[in-house]
Amino acid sequence: MIVRTETIDQRIDTYLNDFQPDKIVVVVSETSEKLCLPKLQIYKKVDNIIYHLPDGDEAKKLSYCEDFWESLLRENVTRKSLIIAVGGGAVLDFAGFCASVFMRGIPCIYVPTTLLSMVDGSEGGKTGINLYGTKNIIGTFTEPAAIMRNVDFLQTLNEGEILSGWAEVIKHALLNGGTLMQMVQKGCPETNDAEAWMGIIRENILFKKEIVSEDFKEKGLRKLLNLGHTLGHGIEAIHFEDSKINHGISIANGLYWESLLGFELGITDVSILETVEKLVYPIYPKIGWSELEVEPMCNLLMHDKKNHNGKIQLSLLNAIGNASFDVEVSEAQLMDFLSKHATALHDSED
Incomplete structure (x- = not known):
């Protein structure tokens, strides 16, 4: 799904109303929390649990997974809970993997915030973390419950x-x-050319969906x-x-x-x-x-x-x-x- 800022909250709320999760855990990186999360209504809901990751591949470590799973246990997260990953590919990889194996799978929504994660990392069901310098060597094939791509987030990115x-x-x-x-x-x-980006992202997704299907x-x-x-x-x-x-x-x-x-x-x-x-x-x-x-x-x-x-x-x-x-x-x-x-x-x- 490709949306603008004014409609993404509506799309997320529609999913929440249908699913009715008992808890919501929002996973963010340092940058996505600062630049993107405040633009979402889920940020303003005080009962949501926010889990913080470092930027980039530093987050894709087994030690962070263990810490995250421990926090889910402390917060009494269940299979009726929901994880929302807001960030680039590393955040989506991390949250998607952790969600796919915790309690043998709890739903996870992706909100990609980078171009890389919008055209590639969010689509296709691959999750993964790194081990001993080998990229994505531990992971699963698990589709997210939904993907919400907001092209306006591209304006937060540098060249x-x-x-x-x-x-x-x-x-x-x-x-x-x-x-x-x-x-x-x-x-x-240009990053503010939303119409051009929506077309490019759409074509990328259609192509990748065809392959993955x-x-x-x-x-x-x-x-x-x-x-x-x-x-x-x-x-x-x-x-x-x-x-x-x-x-x-x-x-x-x-x-x-x-x-x-x-x-x-x-x-x-x-x-x-x-x-x-x-x-x-x-x-x-x-x-x-x-x-x-x-x-x-x-x-x-x-x-x-x-x-x-x-x-x-x-x-x-x-x-x-x-x-x-x-x-x-x-x-x-x-x-x-x-x-x-x-x-x-x-x-x-x-």
């Missing part, structure tokens, strides 16, 4: 946060082609949505101490590097590689890895949860709107590729 979500929009456009690709080629709209638990077709994410997560992991390199920048670069790998494997045509490059690098810094980071990055990727029989499984583009999943790349091939392109360093090292 970096918008571009973080725009990388997923580019990914969906490459996989889908058609109307969404036409929208992306026009460029990223055919393959909810990622046994086949849904693996296409991992495009850019294998090398992207590797880049994100080796540069985790650099606050300037966020998830979106990593995934945007992952789209390019995986397209280059696809080209070198004879799968992706050079024209597709050039299209990806034109969509990514006018707006994102080029991020790679140093020679010293080749082995750590290879080791990290060889432990990816998508791997099979000691090989990484990639989704690679054949054409715009056409891709293959389960493309196997051996450890030797991966090492060769990483070593060959190890001179590419992120901008802060230039």
Whole structure:
């Protein structure tokens, strides 16, 4: 559901009137509590329980899950209670996972507040937390009870946060082609252009829903949505101490590097590689890895949860709107590729 500020409270109230929860627990991050929660009527209801998380992936730790579950027990939360997650992808991942396993499942409403969470993280039923530096290694496939996307929340985001979500929009456009690709080629709209954003978000959701409806638990077709994410997560992991390199920048670069790998494997045509490059690098810094980071990055990727029989499984583009999943790349091939392109360093090292 895509709404504006003036209608989101009405939508939430409709759900609450139908469900009649005995308790409401609102999960927020530091930023979403400050910028977004005050715009919602649920913030003004004194009997609601507010649970606070740090911003970003710091929240996706098992220790926070344990603390949250303990707080639910203290507050006598039941299966008739409701969790409302207000925040970006990390908040939704955390709350969705915790809700899905507490008492074997209590309902959770998502109110995504970032572009990334509106076009990707909130849709599809994936929940997850990190463990020992491995992203989303613990999680469930559980749909939220409802999703309320307020495009006006985009005006609370800075340019970096918008571009973080725009990388997923580019990914969906490459996989889908058609109307969404036409929208992306026009460029990223201003945050106050609600009409443009409603159209873009709607097209993203429709595309992802179509994929997920055919393959909810990622046994086949849904693996296409991992495009850019294998090398992207590797880049994100080796540069985790650099606050300037966020998830979106990593995934945007992952789209390019995986397209280059696809080209070198004879799968992706050079024209597709050039299209990806034109969509990514006018707006994102080029991020790679140093020679010293080749082995750590290879080791990290060889432990990816998508791997099979000691090989990484990639989704690679054949054409715009056409891709293959389960493309196997051996450890030797991966090492060769990483070593060959190890001179590419992120901008802060230039």
